Amino acid sequence: MSPGxxxxxxxxxxISYGFFPSPFGYALVMATDRGLAGLAFGDPGEEKAMLAxxxxxxxxxxxxxxxxxxxxLAARVFDSRLWRPDRPLRIVMIGTDFEVRVWETLLGIPxxxxxxxxxxxxxxxxxxxxxxxxxxxGKNPMSFVVPCxxxxxxxxxxxxxxxxxxxxxxxxxxxxxxxxxxx
DNA sequence: AAACGAGGTTCCT
DNA sequence: AGGAACCTCGTTT
Numbered sequence: 325m326s327p328g329x330x331x332x333x334x335x336x337x338x339i340s341y342g343f344f345p346s347p348f349g350y351a352l353v354m355a356t357d358r359g360l361a362g363l364a365f366g367d368p369g370e371e372k373a374m375l376a377x378x379x380x381x382x383x384x385x386x387x388x389x390x391x392x393x394x395x396x397l398a399a400r401v402f403d404s405r406l407w408r409p410d411r412p413l414r415i416v417m418i419g420t421d422f423e424v425r426v427w428e429t430l431l432g433i434p435x436x437x438x439x440x441x442x443x444x445x446x447x448x449x450x451x452x453x454x455x456x457x458x459x460x461x462g463k464n465p466m467s468f469v470v471p472c473x474x475x476x477x478x479x480x481x482x483x484x485x486x487x488x489x490x491x492x493x494x495x496x497x498x499x500x501x502x503x504x505x506x507x
Numbered sequence: 508a509a510a511c512g513a514g515g516t517t518c519c520t
Numbered sequence: 521a522g523g524a525a526c527c528t529c530g531t532t533t
Contacts, residue, residue, distance in 0.1 A: 420516080422517085423516090440528090441528055441529085442528075445515090452514050453514070456515035456517085457527095457528080458527050458528050459515080459527080464527095473527095475527075478528075484526090486527065
Protein backbone atom coordinates (compact mmCIF):
# COMPACT_ATOMS: atom_id res chain seq x y z
CA MET A 325 0.00 0.00 0.00
CA SER A 326 1.06 3.56 -0.45
CA PRO A 327 -1.24 5.56 1.75
CA GLY A 328 -1.95 9.15 0.95
CA UNK A 329 -3.95 11.44 3.13
CA UNK A 330 -6.55 14.11 2.84
CA UNK A 331 -8.21 16.36 5.34
CA UNK A 332 -11.47 15.14 6.82
CA UNK A 333 -14.54 16.26 4.97
CA UNK A 334 -13.01 15.85 1.55
CA UNK A 335 -13.24 19.49 0.62
CA UNK A 336 -11.98 20.23 -2.88
CA UNK A 337 -11.87 16.56 -3.73
CA UNK A 338 -13.44 14.89 -6.75
CA ILE A 339 -14.39 11.27 -6.30
CA SER A 340 -15.28 8.83 -9.06
CA TYR A 341 -17.37 5.82 -8.21
CA GLY A 342 -18.84 2.70 -9.70
CA PHE A 343 -20.70 -0.46 -8.67
CA PHE A 344 -19.28 -3.93 -9.27
CA PRO A 345 -20.02 -7.51 -8.31
CA SER A 346 -17.66 -8.93 -5.71
CA PRO A 347 -17.17 -12.09 -3.68
CA PHE A 348 -19.13 -10.45 -0.87
CA GLY A 349 -22.01 -8.96 -2.77
CA TYR A 350 -22.38 -5.74 -4.64
CA ALA A 351 -19.42 -3.43 -4.12
CA LEU A 352 -19.22 0.33 -4.40
CA VAL A 353 -15.74 1.46 -5.42
CA MET A 354 -14.70 5.09 -4.96
CA ALA A 355 -11.49 6.62 -6.23
CA THR A 356 -9.68 9.93 -6.56
CA ASP A 357 -6.82 10.74 -8.89
CA ARG A 358 -4.55 9.65 -6.05
CA GLY A 359 -5.96 6.19 -5.71
CA LEU A 360 -8.66 4.19 -4.03
CA ALA A 361 -10.64 6.21 -1.52
CA GLY A 362 -13.53 4.04 -0.49
CA LEU A 363 -15.05 0.60 -0.73
CA ALA A 364 -18.51 -0.35 0.50
CA PHE A 365 -20.69 -3.44 0.25
CA GLY A 366 -24.36 -4.09 -0.14
CA ASP A 367 -26.94 -5.88 -2.22
CA PRO A 368 -28.26 -5.00 -5.68
CA GLY A 369 -31.00 -2.43 -5.28
CA GLU A 370 -29.26 -0.74 -2.39
CA GLU A 371 -27.04 1.43 -4.54
CA LYS A 372 -28.65 4.57 -3.31
CA ALA A 373 -28.18 3.73 0.34
CA MET A 374 -24.59 2.65 -0.22
CA LEU A 375 -23.77 5.85 -2.01
CA ALA A 376 -25.46 7.93 0.66
CA UNK A 377 -23.53 6.08 3.32
CA UNK A 378 -20.27 7.07 1.68
CA UNK A 379 -21.08 10.64 0.71
CA UNK A 380 -22.01 11.25 4.32
CA UNK A 381 -18.39 10.69 5.21
CA UNK A 382 -17.07 13.36 2.89
CA UNK A 383 -19.91 15.84 2.49
CA UNK A 384 -17.69 18.44 0.85
CA UNK A 385 -16.42 16.27 -1.98
CA UNK A 386 -17.81 16.16 -5.51
CA UNK A 387 -19.00 12.82 -6.86
CA UNK A 388 -18.87 11.54 -10.42
CA UNK A 389 -20.27 8.29 -11.77
CA UNK A 390 -17.27 6.88 -13.60
CA UNK A 391 -17.32 3.14 -14.06
CA UNK A 392 -14.45 2.99 -16.51
CA UNK A 393 -12.10 4.59 -14.08
CA UNK A 394 -13.02 2.53 -11.06
CA UNK A 395 -13.24 -0.84 -12.80
CA UNK A 396 -9.48 -1.55 -12.78
CA LEU A 397 -9.35 -0.89 -9.06
CA ALA A 398 -12.25 -3.20 -8.41
CA ALA A 399 -10.56 -5.96 -10.36
CA ARG A 400 -7.35 -5.50 -8.45
CA VAL A 401 -8.81 -5.41 -4.99
CA PHE A 402 -10.53 -8.77 -5.24
CA ASP A 403 -7.65 -10.65 -6.79
CA SER A 404 -5.11 -11.47 -4.12
CA ARG A 405 -2.61 -12.52 -6.79
CA LEU A 406 -2.17 -8.86 -7.59
CA TRP A 407 -1.32 -7.90 -4.01
CA ARG A 408 2.41 -7.51 -4.24
CA PRO A 409 4.90 -4.97 -2.96
CA ASP A 410 6.16 -4.06 -6.41
CA ARG A 411 2.69 -3.03 -7.51
CA PRO A 412 1.19 -1.35 -4.47
CA LEU A 413 -2.43 -0.42 -4.49
CA ARG A 414 -2.66 3.32 -4.21
CA ILE A 415 -5.12 4.44 -1.59
CA VAL A 416 -6.16 7.70 -0.04
CA MET A 417 -7.28 7.89 3.54
CA ILE A 418 -9.69 10.71 4.19
CA GLY A 419 -10.40 11.23 7.85
CA THR A 420 -9.39 12.81 11.13
CA ASP A 421 -6.00 12.33 12.71
CA PHE A 422 -7.12 9.62 15.02
CA GLU A 423 -9.02 7.73 12.37
CA VAL A 424 -6.13 7.71 9.95
CA ARG A 425 -3.84 6.44 12.67
CA VAL A 426 -6.20 3.60 13.45
CA TRP A 427 -6.54 2.65 9.80
CA GLU A 428 -2.80 2.62 9.32
CA THR A 429 -2.52 0.28 12.25
CA LEU A 430 -5.05 -2.00 10.62
CA LEU A 431 -2.97 -2.14 7.45
CA GLY A 432 -0.20 -3.62 9.56
CA ILE A 433 -2.23 -6.69 10.42
CA PRO A 434 -0.91 -9.55 8.31
CA UNK A 435 -3.15 -11.61 6.08
CA UNK A 436 -5.02 -14.30 7.93
CA UNK A 437 -4.22 -12.82 11.34
CA UNK A 438 -6.62 -11.01 13.61
CA UNK A 439 -6.33 -8.26 16.15
CA UNK A 440 -8.57 -6.79 18.82
CA UNK A 441 -9.88 -3.33 19.55
CA UNK A 442 -7.99 -3.04 22.81
CA UNK A 443 -4.84 -4.26 21.13
CA UNK A 444 -4.99 -1.42 18.66
CA UNK A 445 -5.75 1.03 21.43
CA UNK A 446 -2.55 -0.08 23.10
CA UNK A 447 -0.51 0.39 19.97
CA UNK A 448 -1.77 3.94 19.76
CA UNK A 449 -0.63 4.58 23.32
CA UNK A 450 -4.18 4.88 24.62
CA UNK A 451 -4.89 1.58 26.37
CA UNK A 452 -8.38 2.61 27.36
CA UNK A 453 -9.49 3.88 24.00
CA UNK A 454 -10.86 0.57 22.79
CA UNK A 455 -14.23 2.07 22.24
CA UNK A 456 -12.82 5.03 20.37
CA UNK A 457 -10.96 2.57 18.19
CA UNK A 458 -14.19 0.74 17.54
CA UNK A 459 -15.82 3.94 16.46
CA UNK A 460 -12.92 4.80 14.18
CA UNK A 461 -12.78 1.35 12.67
CA GLY A 462 -16.48 1.58 12.06
CA LYS A 463 -15.92 4.68 10.00
CA ASN A 464 -13.32 3.01 7.91
CA PRO A 465 -14.28 3.94 4.34
CA MET A 466 -12.33 1.12 2.74
CA SER A 467 -13.91 -1.98 4.08
CA PHE A 468 -11.84 -5.03 3.16
CA VAL A 469 -8.83 -3.09 1.80
CA VAL A 470 -8.25 -1.72 5.26
CA PRO A 471 -8.78 -4.99 7.10
CA CYS A 472 -11.46 -3.86 9.48
CA UNK A 473 -12.84 -7.38 9.35
CA UNK A 474 -9.69 -8.71 10.99
CA UNK A 475 -10.48 -6.90 14.19
CA UNK A 476 -12.30 -8.99 16.75
CA UNK A 477 -13.50 -8.51 20.28
CA UNK A 478 -11.22 -9.01 23.26
CA UNK A 479 -12.06 -12.65 23.70
CA UNK A 480 -11.76 -13.45 20.02
CA UNK A 481 -15.46 -13.11 19.34
CA UNK A 482 -16.73 -11.43 16.22
CA UNK A 483 -18.56 -8.48 17.68
CA UNK A 484 -20.05 -6.11 15.19
CA UNK A 485 -19.78 -4.95 11.64
CA UNK A 486 -21.16 -1.96 9.85
CA UNK A 487 -22.17 -3.95 6.80
CA UNK A 488 -23.40 -7.00 8.67
CA UNK A 489 -21.78 -9.78 10.67
CA UNK A 490 -22.53 -12.23 7.91
CA UNK A 491 -20.40 -10.30 5.48
CA UNK A 492 -17.61 -10.05 8.03
CA UNK A 493 -17.54 -13.82 8.40
CA UNK A 494 -17.63 -14.21 4.64
CA UNK A 495 -14.54 -12.04 4.30
CA UNK A 496 -12.62 -13.92 6.93
CA UNK A 497 -13.54 -17.18 5.28
CA UNK A 498 -12.58 -15.96 1.84
CA UNK A 499 -9.27 -14.71 3.17
CA UNK A 500 -8.49 -18.02 4.79
CA UNK A 501 -9.08 -19.61 1.40
CA UNK A 502 -6.78 -17.16 -0.34
CA UNK A 503 -3.94 -17.95 2.03
CA UNK A 504 -4.13 -21.61 1.13
CA UNK A 505 -4.65 -21.00 -2.55
CA UNK A 506 -1.76 -18.61 -3.11
CA UNK A 507 0.84 -20.03 -0.74
C1' DA B 508 -25.97 -14.86 31.28
C1' DA B 509 -27.33 -10.25 31.56
C1' DA B 510 -26.74 -5.54 33.15
C1' DC B 511 -23.81 -1.48 33.89
C1' DG B 512 -20.49 2.16 33.93
C1' DA B 513 -16.14 4.08 32.22
C1' DG B 514 -13.69 5.34 28.52
C1' DG B 515 -11.78 8.37 23.78
C1' DT B 516 -13.47 10.51 19.87
C1' DT B 517 -16.76 12.18 16.68
C1' DC B 518 -21.20 13.98 15.24
C1' DC B 519 -25.40 16.43 15.93
C1' DT B 520 -28.34 19.79 18.34
C1' DA C 521 -21.14 23.80 25.08
C1' DG C 522 -23.94 19.53 25.95
C1' DG C 523 -25.41 14.95 24.88
C1' DA C 524 -25.66 10.78 22.36
C1' DA C 525 -23.63 7.29 19.62
C1' DC C 526 -19.90 3.76 18.43
C1' DC C 527 -17.76 -2.75 14.99
C1' DT C 528 -15.72 -2.17 23.37
C1' DC C 529 -13.97 -3.88 27.99
C1' DG C 530 -13.99 -5.26 32.56
C1' DT C 531 -16.55 -5.88 36.52
C1' DT C 532 -20.57 -6.58 39.04
C1' DT C 533 -25.33 -8.66 39.76
